[in-house]
Amino acid sequence: MLSGNEAVALGAWEAAVAVGCGYPGTPSTEILEALATQPEVYTEWSVNEKVALEVGVGASLAGGRALVTMKHVGVNVAADPLFTASYLGVRAGLVIITADDPDMHSSQNEQDNRHYAIAAKVPMLEPSDSQEAREFTKLAFELSETYDTPVFLRMTTRLSHSKSLIEAFPGGEPVRGTAPIAPGFVSDPGKYVMIPGNARRRRVAVEERMNRLIADAAAHPSNRVEWPTGEPDDGAKAPLGVITSGIPYTYVREAAPDVPVLKIGLVNPLSPQLIADFAAKVETLYVVEELDPVIENQLKAWGIDCIGKDAFPAIGEFTPAIVAAGLGLGEPSVGIEPALSVPPRRPGLCQGCPHDHVFLELRRKGMLISGDIGCYSLGVLPPYNAMDTLLDMGASITMAQGMDIVAPAEQRGKIAAVIGDSTFAHSGITGLLNAVWNRRDGLYIVLDNGTTAMTGMQPNPMSGERMGREDSVSVDYELLAKAFGIPEKNVGMVDAYDTAGISAAIDTLAERSGVRLLVVLGLCLIEGQKLKRINKLDGKLASRKELIFLNKVEGAK
């Protein structure tokens, strides 16, 4: 049994992928972690999703199959290279995983990334179980090379984190295929250098490619029509039919085992022929898709009558019962109802988290807290109630700047940004640069716990390790600040356990002008346990103590 994420990694490995890169983000993280266990594949956690996609495009152009993984909001970060990578095309296959999060289990929004495939003119496949995740990954690489395009594979949380059986390996062992393209970059500026003149020509090539794909989509092996009780005779119609894709397909089959289904694997582009043929053979056509009415709207644009969001929710995940109710096939069952109600068990910072004190201090001091993405986002919840804004990766530092520009005098000295170490490296550093360049005032606090904890302990450029716990650089906050021209007295490092020191450092730095950077060092407890097991804990703690000793906040008690 494999999870959807593990199955993608297996499929990529079987497809002789050469490079795997991405930025951790639930629910996508486990794909690269699984791939990283395979020595034949170069894997890295990249600084952010834009970087990861660009590394992937480069690898593809140099002739190595590349898998780039990210969560749905990560594609926003990678959108800049994405739209033009579509024009460049590929040499070896380039597959981008977008792991969407219907229901927002671990995300700040619920965006439907099928829109990206349409907007960037990139084909997209969507599997519905682990075996399909494995197969579609291989199909995605083939599609990429056949049509000279990056290809999206869309996962969702429920698919990524569910386990199901995969087909046995022939001969008992997994077999790594042979790369169809030999490594080597072949210069072709007209295709790979997107100045306007070249881009105009490639724009035409992209359009032709999509038209070719539309024509071929009906026969793509990821699409199939199921007539469980037999296909109707010519001219006859089944009373009910369903068009669906991805994990909702499993709910449709669960709720209505006998209903005819057009299961779409290639969700972009859709095949008008396939859909029209199916629609002609059913009386009432339903479109069952989570989130936005992407398939439904396309059908309606083609003049094909169907029922979609009038019967099914546009928000959140489906269940078999939701699908059954939408299809008019019965009411959801009701479970046992207890007479006793139990209090909620809210998520929160781990008990004993070294960084809880910062939140308590900031709240006690009445600061306005511009927050960011990571475990510490949970600082917004009781008992801390210590976060006023949270937008996207890196926005803590930059939103604090915008607030500071217009805030009245009594608020200005009270604004603090709070950001984790991995998020700081991802997109906080550019915000910090913006602040010093524009001569802003601001107190920016990095909560450095030595790892990317929220997604399960991935290394980052501040942590001293890269993928696979290989030793690597750890960016020196003080030297970074120095290079940015932040005065030495405005830079401080404090031990997360030094409660008096944190309080004094915040007081001291809050009163100063210009950009101030405070780094609170407290190793994640879970990461500490892991380091201990591999005999790395003492070294890590020693190096952090040294930093704190060197960078005490001047003037703090």
Next chain:
Amino acid sequence: MSDVFNVLMVGVGGQGIVLASDIVAEAAALAGLDAKKSEIHGMSRRGGPVFSHVRFGERVYAPVIDLGQAHVILAMEPMELLRWSAWARPDAAACYLAEPILPVGVDEYPDGLDAEIDRLFARVVRVELGEIRRTVPLKVRNTALLGAASVFFPLEPLYVQQALEALSPRGTYEANQAAFDIGRGLAEQQLSGVSHVE
């Protein structure tokens, strides 16, 4: 739909729900059945409730259990059993560790949980911590509960044992197997006279 057996496993973070549910799904696969399981990792679960859906049968489509469809709920904590009871069928069995864990920010644990659980569920196996505290190390308590709940599974114990052997972290198989047997023994004792679900 009707031939699929649904096991919902719930608890709080760090109680080994995910591994225990992997073992059930693997056991079903070893028995030649189709199986799927589903859980959610990530932010919403940090310090919050943890759950895993396991489904097995001739053909399993959806990886999730609908409301009112679980045949068995295994809970590592009493309050969590009640929290998820809406997923239980009217004839569901419950198996739980009777060791309350107070949620952060809550001062008083609700009274009367055991009685309410007895009222709601058709069959109940209650494992008191005192019964296993000395014989089952903390790290394999999940396996003891799994052993207790396994009396309700339509699976030969042999397959569960094999899955346990395949999935136990290195060096822990013997402890896991012992815990499983202790849990199963306790359940059999409690239910003696009551026939197993087949």
